Every structure is written in C-alpha cells, then in structure tokens.
Amino acid sequence: MKITVLGCGALGQIWLAALERQGHEVQGWLRVPQPYCSVNVIDLQGATINKTFIANDPVFLAESQLLIVTLKAWQVSESVRSLQFTLPERCPILLLHNGMGTLEELKNLHQPLLRGVTTHAAKRDGTVIIHVASGITHIGPTTAAGAELSDLAEVLHCALPDVAWHNNVASAAWQKLAVNCVINPLTVFYDCTNGELAEHRQEIESLSDEVAAVMEREGQHISREWLIDYVLEVIRTTAANTSSMLQDIRAQRRTEIDYINGYVIRRARAQGLNTPHNTRLYEFIKRKEQNYDRETI
Numbered sequence: 001m002k003i004t005v006l007g008c009g010a011l012g013q014i015w016l017a018a019l020e021r022q023g024h025e026v027q028g029w030l031r032v033p034q035p036y037c038s039v040n041v042i043d044l045q046g047a048t049i050n051k052t053f054i055a056n057d058p059v060f061l062a063e064s065q066l067l068i069v070t071l072k073a074w075q076v077s078e079s080v081r082s083l084q085f086t087l088p089e090r091c092p093i094l095l096l097h098n099g100m101g102t103l104e105e106l107k108n109l110h111q112p113l114l115r116g117v118t119t120h121a122a123k124r125d126g127t128v129i130i131h132v133a134s135g136i137t138h139i140g141p142t143t144a145a146g147a148e149l150s151d152l153a154e155v156l157h158c159a160l161p162d163v164a165w166h167n168n169v170a171s172a173a174w175q176k177l178a179v180n181c182v183i184n185p186l187t188v189f190y191d192c193t194n195g196e197l198a199e200h201r202q203e204i205e206s207l208s209d210e211v212a213a214v215m216e217r218e219g220q221h222i223s224r225e226w227l228i229d230y231v232l233e234v235i236r237t238t239a240a241n242t243s244s245m246l247q248d249i250r251a252q253r254r255t256e257i258d259y260i261n262g263y264v265i266r267r268a269r270a271q272g273l274n275t276p277h278n279t280r281l282y283e284f285i286k287r288k289e290q291n292y293d294r295e296t297i
C-alpha cells in the first residue's frame, strides 16, 4: 500500500519503519515541510533502524491509500485540514493520539475517519527513538460506513502487531482517556514516574469517580471499581514510564491537557456534572504551560 504518516515523532517513526519493513511504500509528512525525514529507531529486539524517507511529496499524498496521523491531539485538526484537498476522497485517515475532541473538530471531512488508541510505548533518547514496550493498537470507524475498512487492521497488524479492529472503538478510546485523565496530570503534579502514583490512591479514586460518572452519561457503562482497578493495573504495567504529559512539561512543550481532562470537563459541563478534581488538575497544568519561558513554547 501507499501510506503517508503525518507526524514523524516517536510513534510516527516506529510506524514508518514497521510499514516499510513490511513492503509498503511510505512517506513522512512534517508540519514544517522538509523533502526528507529521518527515522532512527531502536526496535523491540534492540536492532537499530536508521533510514531516510521522502517527506511532504504532494504527488505521493494524492496517491496515498492511507494517512496515519501520529501528531499530538492539538496539532491534528489544523494539519489534517491542510491536506484534505490533496488527499484522495476515499483515503482513510487513522487518528492515533491521546485524548478526545479531534473528531468534533474534523466534522464534514470527505475522507473516512478512523480512530485508534495504542499502548505501544516509545521514548526519545537524544536523536534516537527507543521502542520500549510492545502493545495493542485498537482501531475502528467513526461512522457506520467506516465498518467496511476492517481489512486495514490485518494490514497494520502484519507491520506492527497487535492491531485489533472494533466496530465500537469508542469504548477503548474512553478507557484510554480515563487512564490518561488520572495518570498524566498526577505524574506532573508529583513530578514522578507512573509507578510512584500507587502511593496516591485517594486522588486516583477521586479522579476515576468523576470520569466514570461522565462516561456513564456518555453511554460508556463501567463501574467506578472497575475503572480504579484498570487505572491501577496500567500504573503497574507502565511503572517505569515517564508519562507523555510529564515529558511535555519537562521539555516546556504544549501538553494534550485540553483533549484529556479538558475534554472530560467540557462533556461534564454539558451534562450538568461537577468535576472538581479534574478541574483542579486541569488548571494546575494550564498554569504550568503559561509559566514556560515564552520563547520556547
């Protein structure tokens, strides 16, 4: 297949390397246009993949059969909209980012939109991307018509397993959102690894309670006990991780808070629910972002 990967950060590079290894024709697409993009990945077996791919070629984009978007949530809609008239109308767009809210921003797009959530973990070490943990990528359609694209899961699974297709991917997306609402801002608050959060059980429970109540109103029925256990399980399995939000804060980058706790707070307001714990952490992260050295944002 001919595949463009929009965003050549850690996840984008892992997908570019994996898809090319599987024999697909790939290009990268950078928000600041470049003719080439470098992939420098240490894969799960410890092998180094050091390659240069073409990038930002509009002819390739116009022939693409899949666009995979690995940008941060806040970069997604503007970047996708800037490509929508070059990309073929039938070309599926797979969004792979933390948080929610981009589907609302991308309403009325001609191309079929797919949503995905992944548990693969990667970290940057200087110019090298280390694929630290294998995971599952759950993908699925955002409209009923998108269900016919289920064959894509097999194509992607062959390149970077595991990939699972769900006709109702919203459920996996909400569960990941819930985990991110708890772990990401708390790791910033305590400036700690995911694993160290296990000591802050009370806050984990309060945040989970609020998110579970919002999810219930959104038609995602999970009990608060189930959600707390699930969050604790992710804390255990990703104990050594530095959350993506803490990495962003340390590097003085914009975080995805508006699409994580911010999204839950907006949905809660629409349903007449209060979310004081999520709001307190949301405001804490926003204050941190505002206090960055202005020139580095």
Ligand code: KPL
Binding pocket: 098, 179, 180, 183, 184, 194, 234, 238, 241, 242, 243, 244, 245
């Ligand atoms: O998705 C994550 C993130 O850091 O953004 C978790 C699940 C919290 C793992 O670190």
